Amino acid sequence: MNIRLLLFITLFTGISTHPLLAQESDTFGPSQAHYVWPTEASRYLSSTFGETRAAHFHAALDIKTWGRKGYEVYATRDGTVDRVAIGPRGYGKVIYLKHDDGSYSVYAHLLAFNDELQQLADSVRFADNYQFEIEKFWGWRNIEVDQGDLIGYSGASGIGPPHLHFELRTPSHKPFNPLLTNLSVKDDIPPQIRGLSVEPLSLRSTIEGENAIFTKKAKLKNGSYSFGTITTKGPIGLGLNAFDQSNNVHNTYAVYELKLNVNGEHTFSSRVDSFSYGETHQMFIDRVYPLLKNMDKGFQRLYIADGNSLPFYKTDKQNGVLNLPVGTHHVTITTKDYYGNTSTAKLTLKVSEDQQQKKHQIFTNRNSNPGIVSPDQWNWFSDWVTIPYSQYEHTTIGLADGEEFTEHTNGIAVNLKGQKSIYVNTPETGPLQLYRINPKSTSFISSADQNHFAIFPRQTFYDTVSVGMSVNSFTQNTLTVDLIPNAYPVKEEYAFYTARDSTLSNTAKLSLYHYDQEDKEWELIPTSFTNSHIIGKTETLGHFSLKKDQKAPELRNPRLRQRPDGKWIIYINILDNLSGIDYSKSKIFVNDDQGIAEFEPENNRFVYYHPNFVPTPSMKVKVIAYDKMGNKTEQIFELENKE
Ligand SMILES: [Zn+2]
Numbered sequence: 258m259n260i261r262l263l264l265f266i267t268l269f270t271g272i273s274t275h276p277l278l279a280q281e282s283d284t285f286g287p288s289q290a291h292y293v294w295p296t297e298a299s300r301y302l303s304s305t306f307g308e309t310r311a312a313h314f315h316a317a318l319d320i321k322t323w324g325r326k327g328y329e330v331y332a333t334r335d336g337t338v339d340r341v342a343i344g345p346r347g348y349g350k351v352i353y354l355k356h357d358d359g360s361y362s363v364y365a366h367l368l369a370f371n372d373e374l375q376q377l378a379d380s381v382r383f384a385d386n387y388q389f390e391i392e393k394f395w396g397w398r399n400i401e402v403d404q405g406d407l408i409g410y411s412g413a414s415g416i417g418p419p420h421l422h423f424e425l426r427t428p429s430h431k432p433f434n435p436l437l438t439n440l441s442v443k444d445d446i447p448p449q450i451r452g453l454s455v456e457p458l459s460l461r462s463t464i465e466g467e468n469a470i471f472t473k474k475a476k477l478k479n480g481s482y483s484f485g486t487i488t489t490k491g492p493i494g495l496g497l498n499a500f501d502q503s504n505n506v507h508n509t510y511a512v513y514e515l516k517l518n519v520n521g522e523h524t525f526s527s528r529v530d531s532f533s534y535g536e537t538h539q540m541f542i543d544r545v546y547p548l549l550k551n552m553d554k555g556f557q558r559l560y561i562a563d564g565n566s567l568p569f570y571k572t573d574k575q576n577g578v579l580n581l582p583v584g585t586h587h588v589t590i591t592t593k594d595y596y597g598n599t600s601t602a603k604l605t606l607k608v609s610e611d612q613q614q615k616k617h618q619i620f621t622n623r624n625s626n627p628g629i630v631s632p633d634q635w636n637w638f639s640d641w642v643t644i645p646y647s648q649y650e651h652t653t654i655g656l657a658d659g660e661e662f663t664e665h666t667n668g669i670a671v672n673l674k675g676q677k678s679i680y681v682n683t684p685e686t687g688p689l690q691l692y693r694i695n696p697k698s699t700s701f702i703s704s705a706d707q708n709h710f711a712i713f714p715r716q717t718f719y720d721t722v723s724v725g726m727s728v729n730s731f732t733q734n735t736l737t738v739d740l741i742p743n744a745y746p747v748k749e750e751y752a753f754y755t756a757r758d759s760t761l762s763n764t765a766k767l768s769l770y771h772y773d774q775e776d777k778e779w780e781l782i783p784t785s786f787t788n789s790h791i792i793g794k795t796e797t798l799g800h801f802s803l804k805k806d807q808k809a810p811e812l813r814n815p816r817l818r819q820r821p822d823g824k825w826i827i828y829i830n831i832l833d834n835l836s837g838i839d840y841s842k843s844k845i846f847v848n849d850d851q852g853i854a855e856f857e858p859e860n861n862r863f864v865y866y867h868p869n870f871v872p873t874p875s876m877k878v879k880v881i882a883y884d885k886m887g888n889k890t891e892q893i894f895e896l897e898n899k900e
Pocket residue numbers: 304315317318319421422423
């Protein structure tokens with residue numbers, strides 16, 4: 258090695274306590290700073306860094322607290338309190354510490370802060386009209402903590418069951434894997450491989466004859482996995498469903514590294530050390546989105562999909578896309594956990610001759626047979642759609658002259674690339690124009706009758722997609738809106754505008770809702786009314802409806818409890834039929850003493866919290882609760898102290 262270079266490296270690591278944080282380097286190496294384990298609860302993890310969450314990557318380690326609350330939480334390094342926040346969702350009660358190298362540590366889902374911070378937070382909340390929610394940047398207060406100091410107690414505030422979410426961030430708030438520091442867990446168990454996905458990456462591509470996403474379960478034999486032989490045609494992309502485990506606990510984790518080799522050549526690898534919050538929604542395209550959405554299974558793509566700019570990957574020139582010549586190819590997929598425990602899966606790809614594609618002009622097939630499924634169920638891809646034969650029978654499709662389509666065993670693949678729009682008419686949707694939307698520019702689409710429209714700003718989608726809008730209105734305040742197909746992840750909020758019925762005068766308690774297919778419930782979306790339009794704002798495609806919520810929430814079952822930190826609280830169950838609880842307006846008094854109405858949406862309950870609350874033999878509990886449409890419930894309970 259060149260001596261000058263060696264000297265430079267020595268000097269550099271000598272002055273930087275944390276090379277990870279040097280500039281905004283994309284190279285992440287183990288930190289030099291010393292961290293202490295942040296809780297007494299356990300040395301075990303319930304989640305690792307980079308796992309799949311609803312709409313992002315998990316940015317931390319989740320430390321097991323055995324389903325209980327109240328374990329001590331410690332400062333991992335010396336630092337100052339940068340920020341505290343309390344809220345009903347996300348991180349719940351959370352502390353952010355700032356360290357001398359500019360980096361941060363984050364402790365989330367707490368039950369409570371330490372006495373000093375809790376008193377400070379409570380005084381702010383009481384002064385602010387008994388507000389539950391706060392977010393305070395307290396760097397200016399210069400509240401110092403030493404490494405190992407008690408800063409709070411573990412809990413279950415925000416999302417999820419009891420655990421400690423422990424997150425480390427660079428000075429520019431990029432989360433990085435805490436295992437890159439001196440912190441470690443015991444893990445000598447290799448990852449387990451569950452399944453393989455194969456995606457067709459052109460309308461000519463097939464897997465076992467079908468132009469559809471193919472999945473196959475792994476077979477384990479003598480410690481290694483096999484997917485057998487799969488017959489394909491045309492360009493494809495592989496994906497792997499795998500998980501890791503560590504010693505002594507049953508939790509399953511994300512794997513740390515994935516590698517794809519084809520005929521002995523490296524084609525793709527991925528390693529999750531860090532990402533930025535601006536990129537975290539790209540989880541949707543790092544994973545096979547349709548399988549995530551429909552099966553709730555995280556297949557990690559072994560190629561880089563269009564629109565993916567995450568820093569995890571090293572690939573060949575094809576970005577991991579396999580466009581292999583006719584013949585037999587040997588594929589090896591290797592996955593590792595953070596400690597280098599490795600599992601391998603083998604697979605043989607038999608690539609067959611690409612058939613001649615057929616040209617067609619306009620085809621029409623109609624009959625009156627009802628019971629057809631929505632175009633949502635077709636196989637939608639960025640550049641084409643494959644329509645099952647059973648559906649195709651009932652569908653009219655209008656295409657420009659000379660557009661190609663290809664017959665597969667599972668349906669007919671219709672090219673969308675290069676088209677401005679495509680016309681479809683099914684019994685389910687009626688006439689529908691699907692427009693091509695390029696994420697590089699703002700796009701405008703309208704319903705077939707031109708009365709309703711949606712505007713997709715630049716970058717609403719990751720890739721070029723085809724979207725149509727179908728609106729039905731029967732009476733003045735019934736309205737359903739479908740943005741079809743619900744097959745593409747949405748990156749940014751967009752708005753749709755529906756023509757307002759001229760006879761609709763009273764819009765009180767009316768709002769648009771999105772139907773969440775997974776949770777099977779309606780969720781309120783931001784809605785506004787102009788003289789001519791009803792406007793909805795959303796971050797998803799799918800089914801929307803205008804609904805009136807005139808029913809107040811219901812209160813039930815007040816009960817006294819003592820928290821693990823000794824504080825007395827009262828739980829009151831609350832249920833709302835539609836719009837959801839407006840906790841910011843809700844109030845709770847016990848014996849005429851107003852406390853803070855903390856709201857736990859996952860448990861459908863309020864918590865009466867007052868730092869000085871001491872139960873009396875008989876208590877008068879008065880609750881004033883609102884839903885988001887302003888419907889109000891006021892109720893007084895007599896509560897006996899049976900504790
Ligand atoms: Zn977490």
